[in-house]
Amino acid sequence: MSLFNGSKRWLTTTLILLMLLLGSSLTLAVDRLVNDTGESNLSINQVRLRVNPVMLAIERNYHQLNTPEIQESVRSMAREQGLRLSFAGLDGKIMLSSNPSSEGQHIQLASALHYDLNHAAYAKDGEDLLDIAFPVIPAAEGKQIGNAIFTIPKAMVTVQPSSMLPLLAVGISLIIALILGTLLISMHRNLHKRLLSPVNMLQHHAESILKGQYDQHIQYQHADEIGELYAMFDLMRTEIKFLSEQRTQQEQAQKELITNISHDIKTPITTIKAYIEAIIEGICTDEKTLMEYMRIMQTHTDKTAQLVEDLLIHALQELGQISVEPREVYSGPVFEAMLESFGHAVKIKGLTYETPDSVPNVLVRMDTTRIEQVLSNLISNALKNTRPGDVIRVLTELDADQFIVKIADTGQGIQPQDMPFVFERYFRGQASPVYSRVQDGAGLGLSICKNIVEAHGGRISFSSKEGQGTIFQFSLPIC
Structure with a gap:
């Protein structure tokens, strides 16, 4: 796995874990915020369960609420539920109460009626009892005839928050923190092993290279x-x-x-x-x-x-x-003059010198001085590899758009192990006991020939068999 893909997976995993950790933290914060406001620990359902029998009794017997038997029955029912009751008409007059002495009194409906537990708790802030009102609407009438005000203990409607959610959030946070820690340690080790250590080793190798090792x-x-x-x-x-x-x-x-x-x-x-x-x-x-x-x-x-x-x-x-400065010249007279100038040097060595009867007369672009230097080097090279009685032969011919010159000798030839290096600078072939002059010179001649010929746009090559002679040839493009 590449470092790029590995680091990408690490980053993705870390981001997911951080999002989970953030979610757990937000869950804890929201839970704490809700618990601090107290809005969610008051249960209206608990109140409805307690007051429902009393409300049914009032709605069914509202026409007979002035009879002592019905009144005592409703009061008894409220006591059994742990409630204190005050039933007030729409005009605010108390028609029935757990405290008979308050019956007939009037109350301020605007301030006394609290249909919402939170409002009731706010009105009785700091007290242990709440006053919660329910509208009385008999089914037969189909309209509200009054309000039943119940005084109940705050503990009756307070629901203790469950501790499972915070514990679960804390547990998830701890697990995520452990996974993150393990992942970071693993990442550190992996980076040290796969990045820092190799880079340090690479620095060591670079220093070795600078020292020439x-x-x-x-x-x-x-x-x-x-x-x-x-x-x-x-x-x-x-x-x-x-x-x-x-x-x-x-x-x-x-x-x-x-x-x-x-x-x-x-x-x-x-x-x-x-x-x-x-x-x-x-x-x-x-x-x-x-x-x-x-x-x-x-x-x-x-x-x-x-x-x-x-x-x-x-x-x-x-x-x-x-310096190579080609000019358009006719090959015939130029090469005839060059080849003739080399004849004396070959003949005084006791060799046979053969030149073509006629040189093809075509227009070529060449630097006469440099091409003469090429011929001189090739013929001198042939002289080093021949002995008296051998033949040096110069041939010229046309091949398509190329003017070709060949210098052949019947000397010792080139040893196979020397052939790949003939045109390299400073190379000097191995001398044999018979041809001790092979190593004469500086090993520059053939390299210079190659450079000059290629500067003219031509090519130079050779073929040789050990003991049978060598043929060098070069070509010049025809204009």
């Missing part, structure tokens, strides 16, 4: 909102761990890059310096030797320039500022 798994047992938060937090931890490891690897690769480039630049510079010193010292005695020295120096200078160019492109690639 990414290996501790973040787990939560319940499938609720906190569980979802834990899952996202653990996913974030995994991502941060991956990024941290990637950054560490990248920093290590950059250190190795600097070391390798420093070594690779130092070697040709040292060689160039040695040949310059030899020329200055006059070791070259003829023009042929001098020209040989110059060619060696040029080779090492080209290598140094290539390393510096790769490093510059890498820096621009890191900053996302690699």
Whole structure:
């Protein structure tokens, strides 16, 4: 059950219990208010039961009320009921009374007649007796002939309030209070277990991540909102761990890059310096030797320039500022000139260099300098994986709206374990005993090629079989 649904049920239950508790409190308050006014503890029914025989006797014998026998009978009946009677006519004259001496007297009907118990109680406030009046209406006459005024003890008509309702209300209130207390304690424990404790644990994990400790798994047992938060937090931890490891690897690769480039630049510079010193010292005695020295120096200078160019492109690639400025050119003359410029470097290595007889002449958008750099890197990569007697072959073709260039060699090929990482920066393939030059370079060339080709809207790929050679190909969209 989710925390949201659980808290909703808790809130609903608590509100219901509070409403019941409020209802019980209101019941007690109303009961106390009614008891305090005294309006509900006077029972007119008790009075009617007592006076009914007397009233019947008066109504049946009202024509003979002046006879002593009837008068004594009515007085006797009133005494038996514990009542005192005064029967007054409509003019206020007392015609019959439990006290015979008051007969014949007149009373003030306006002040003496109280048909309501509460009015009677109010008129006799503080006294133990009440005067309650009933109209006398004989059935034969069908009209009122007088009023029977009964003086009765207040205790006779006072009904003691039942104590069950207050006790029941108090009992319900206590039960609700206990349930509320239990519910609140349970809620507190549940919130501490399902919310506060997990949040504290999450804070501990966050502190560990800030300290660089990414290996501790973040787990939560319940499938609720906190569980979802834990899952996202653990996913974030995994991502941060991956990024941290990637950054560490990248920093290590950059250190190795600097070391390798420093070594690779130092070697040709040292060689160039040695040949310059030899020329200055006059070791070259003829023009042929001098020209040989110059060619060696040029080779090492080209290598140094290539390393510096790769490093510059890498820096621009890191900053996302690699400059590619495509322009519309015809592919034929441009690629023929590029391929011809690489022929000398391939042939002096003792390799066979094959180029297409004719390059398809179509209009493409490309940055000539950058595409030449791609060809240079791919051919240089082929040179590293071949040995004298092998063949480097360049093919060009059209496929739908793409101009395709292929650079194939018959060298050692790429080892299967290296294939997934060929285009990654800093990657340098494993060297075999025969092809020790595979690891030459900084591992930036193919990554730079991929970036340049994709910046033109093209694609670059390769296929290779170990021991049989490799084919790299890239495509450029035709205008």
